[in-house]
Amino acid sequence: MKKNTNVDIIDVAIKAGVSPATVSRSFNHPDKVLMSTRKRIEKAISQTGYIRNRAAQAIQGKRSGTVGLIVPTLDNAIFSNLIQAFSVEMRKHGFTMLVTTNGYDLNDEYTLLRSLLEHRVEGVALIGHDHSDETYNLLDIRNVPVVSMWNYKENSKISCVGGENKEAGAEIAKHITELGHTKIAVAFPNVKENDRARDRKIGVIEYLNKKGIIIPEYWNIKTEYSVSDARNCAIKLLDNYNHPTAIIAGNDVIARGMIYAAQSRGLNVPNDISITGIGDFSSSESSFPSITTVRMRPNEVGKKAASVLLERINGDREADPTRIRVSVEVKARESTKLINN
Amino acid sequence: MKKNTNVDIIDVAIKAGVSPATVSRSFNHPDKVLMSTRKRIEKAISQTGYIRNRAAQAIQGKRSGTVGLIVPTLDNAIFSNLIQAFSVEMRKHGFTMLVTTNGYDLNDEYTLLRSLLEHRVEGVALIGHDHSDETYNLLDIRNVPVVSMWNYKENSKISCVGGENKEAGAEIAKHITELGHTKIAVAFPNVKENDRARDRKIGVIEYLNKKGIIIPEYWNIKTEYSVSDARNCAIKLLDNYNHPTAIIAGNDVIARGMIYAAQSRGLNVPNDISITGIGDFSSSESSFPSITTVRMRPNEVGKKAASVLLERINGDREADPTRIRVSVEVKARESTKLINN
DNA sequence: GTGAAAGCGCTAACAG
DNA sequence: CTGTTAGCGCTTTCAC
Numbered sequence: 001m002k003k004n005t006n007v008d009i010i011d012v013a014i015k016a017g018v019s020p021a022t023v024s025r026s027f028n029h030p031d032k033v034l035m036s037t038r039k040r041i042e043k044a045i046s047q048t049g050y051i052r053n054r055a056a057q058a059i060q061g062k063r064s065g066t067v068g069l070i071v072p073t074l075d076n077a078i079f080s081n082l083i084q085a086f087s088v089e090m091r092k093h094g095f096t097m098l099v100t101t102n103g104y105d106l107n108d109e110y111t112l113l114r115s116l117l118e119h120r121v122e123g124v125a126l127i128g129h130d131h132s133d134e135t136y137n138l139l140d141i142r143n144v145p146v147v148s149m150w151n152y153k154e155n156s157k158i159s160c161v162g163g164e165n166k167e168a169g170a171e172i173a174k175h176i177t178e179l180g181h182t183k184i185a186v187a188f189p190n191v192k193e194n195d196r197a198r199d200r201k202i203g204v205i206e207y208l209n210k211k212g213i214i215i216p217e218y219w220n221i222k223t224e225y226s227v228s229d230a231r232n233c234a235i236k237l238l239d240n241y242n243h244p245t246a247i248i249a250g251n252d253v254i255a256r257g258m259i260y261a262a263q264s265r266g267l268n269v270p271n272d273i274s275i276t277g278i279g280d281f282s283s284s285e286s287s288f289p290s291i292t293t294v295r296m297r298p299n300e301v302g303k304k305a306a307s308v309l310l311e312r313i314n315g316d317r318e319a320d321p322t323r324i325r326v327s328v329e330v331k332a333r334e335s336t337k338l339i340n341n
Numbered sequence: 342m343k344k345n346t347n348v349d350i351i352d353v354a355i356k357a358g359v360s361p362a363t364v365s366r367s368f369n370h371p372d373k374v375l376m377s378t379r380k381r382i383e384k385a386i387s388q389t390g391y392i393r394n395r396a397a398q399a400i401q402g403k404r405s406g407t408v409g410l411i412v413p414t415l416d417n418a419i420f421s422n423l424i425q426a427f428s429v430e431m432r433k434h435g436f437t438m439l440v441t442t443n444g445y446d447l448n449d450e451y452t453l454l455r456s457l458l459e460h461r462v463e464g465v466a467l468i469g470h471d472h473s474d475e476t477y478n479l480l481d482i483r484n485v486p487v488v489s490m491w492n493y494k495e496n497s498k499i500s501c502v503g504g505e506n507k508e509a510g511a512e513i514a515k516h517i518t519e520l521g522h523t524k525i526a527v528a529f530p531n532v533k534e535n536d537r538a539r540d541r542k543i544g545v546i547e548y549l550n551k552k553g554i555i556i557p558e559y560w561n562i563k564t565e566y567s568v569s570d571a572r573n574c575a576i577k578l579l580d581n582y583n584h585p586t587a588i589i590a591g592n593d594v595i596a597r598g599m600i601y602a603a604q605s606r607g608l609n610v611p612n613d614i615s616i617t618g619i620g621d622f623s624s625s626e627s628s629f630p631s632i633t634t635v636r637m638r639p640n641e642v643g644k645k646a647a648s649v650l651l652e653r654i655n656g657d658r659e660a661d662p663t664r665i666r667v668s669v670e671v672k673a674r675e676s677t678k679l680i681n682n
Numbered sequence: 683g684t685g686a687a688a689g690c691g692c693t694a695a696c697a698g
Numbered sequence: 699c700t701g702t703t704a705g706c707g708c709t710t711t712c713a714c
Contacts, residue, residue, distance in 0.1 A: 058396035227624035
């Protein structure tokens with residue numbers, strides 16, 4: 001059995017005794033083709049081993065059957081639930097996903113977007129709202145259906161689906177203060193070019209300030225999005241400064257690293273120190289201690305973002321942005337506790 | 342600034358005062374075009390906002406500039422390092438990646454492969470060696486450059502890059518027995534249609550048997566690849582049966598869940614029980630206790646797999662499979678300890 | 683070094 | 699419901 005890279009729609013048409021146009025129709029408008037001829041075509045297809053050529057289809061300026069996704073990184077758990085949900089939903093509607101990573105670099109993102117457009121993706125999904133002017137400009141000029149995932153923004157230029165990260169920050173800060181904590185450290189990654197982290201942090205800080213709580217500089221930790229860096233940062237804090245009674249971390253990965261740090265220093269979480277995350281990653285509920293965090297519903301975001309994008313692709317591209325706010329919710333678990341003042 | 346989805350190579354040619362053929366050449370064979378005209382063309386490109394149409398290029402039966410990747414899932418950390426490394430390397434060489442997930446279903450995989458081929462990907466990367474006959478057959482018939490990642494296999498039908506999972510299993514079993522353990526439980530996921538897990542498990546069991554150690558059925562745990570399920574399974578074991586002194590888990594995620602289970606039951610790891618993983622995920626070194634595991638070098642695998650695939654794409658597609666074995670290595674850490682008999 | 687012309691594989695009118 | 703025809707945007711001979 002050998003080598004037939006090259007059977008085309010004409011070969012199929014001949015074999016089935018119809019015209020190429022009919023074969024094409026049986027793919028794209030099957031209802032316009034007689035059941036019986038469709039059957040013959042299908043037989044011819046499997047006999048010849050024909051596989052459609054989407055490139056030739058895409059060239060009509062019509063459907064390429066692809067959408068593009070640009071994420072900061074695939075390298076950790078942060079986006080995996082989201083991407084999986086988005087991907088599955090798009091696939092259900094016959095789309096294949098072109099995935100690229102920009103390593104949190106917005107200039108890179110522009111280049112990647114261009115390359116996605118070279119492939120004539122029918123739509124693009126991005127993370128968050130921090131994008132270069134060039135990127136926004138290109139999306140606008142080419143009139144590409146686009147959706148931003150993971151952060152809701154009231155007046156966003158483009159459609160978006162996500163939780164309100166600022167609210168998430170405020171909610172977890174509220175939770176912590178209601179447990180009686182006032183000596184609070186915060187741990188966030190670089191918030192430049194990362195609106196999700198920035199909004200969370202703003203939410204936390206503003207809420208605490210409102211309650212009259214000010215974070216001293218040595219309790220304002222800057223860390224990477226990794227367990228190991230978070231652990232190191234927390235160790236530094238615990239070893240060199242007096243201890244806060246609580247740490248609010250920018251996400252669950254950071255929280256996890258900090259819990260390990262505390263444990264490795266013989267501290268009990270939450271008895272000696274409370275630690276919170278944001279995001280509710282899949283393992284946060286099952287860890288020991290389980291992590292108090294904020295649910296951001298990545299599955300829902302991914303799925304809804306896919307729907308929004310599909311709507312744009314199939315419908316009115318000039319319509320005003322669709323914005324879907326996914327509710328966030330504090331999940332109180334074992335890593336925090338009431339403090340006795 | 343509005344709406345120019347449709348500038349094509351001809352518009353650019355006119356603007357630059359050359360023929361379309363020359364514009365095309367300046368992309369694909371820049372050396373065959375006078376520097377000065379190339380400059381004019383580039384200027385015309387940026388003035389018109391032209392973006393190449395890869396579909397039109399792909400239709401010539403030549404380069405589509407894409408490769409396909411089929412993974413079981415994006416939903417957890419298991420493959421993320423690997424994918425990231427693969428993706429970055431392919432991108433460096435100008436390829437964009439079409440990603441799909443089959444949810445560990447090999448029939449689905451065949452469908453996904455077909456859809457990737459519809460997009461005329463120039464090459465395909467798969468995980469492991471368990472694939473349906475149809476899948477192998479299709480790859481063969483279409484003569485698609487292909488690489489299998491994550492599991493080395495001596496006589497594989499297709500090129501592969503990975504560690505030897507059986508060896509990984511044997512190595513960690515060796516490590517555990519050398520620490521004096523004989524009362525050992527194992528925890529693996531469903532090994533059907535998953536050669537990586539199967540090989541690991543075989544490696545463990547065979548080694549233990551050779552040492553005269555037999556795993557009783559109630560210490561032979563079957564779990565999902567998730568922290569939560571692993572934790573539940575371990576709890577069941579700890580609550581209902583006498584305790585082993587060690588648990589060998591199929592990967593680090595499972596090990597993590599089991600450590601949490603032990604801790605939640607007031608057991609100390611490793612003093613009361615030793616627990617090992619396989620895979621050395623990024624957080625395994627920083628967790629508390631850090632996890633004794635086997636390094637599988639996902640970054641190296643991803644990068645090398647990309648190289649192998651590129652070689653096939655650019656070179657001799659009929660050549661015998663290239664097989665690269667990436668060494669595996671036990672990382673002894675805090676989650677295991679010597680037992681006093 | 684560059685242009686003219688002939689397709690690549692498919693789809694969308696338009697007839698019939 | 700089906701066939702004919704005219705391209706989609708680009709690349710590639712083959713001349714010049």
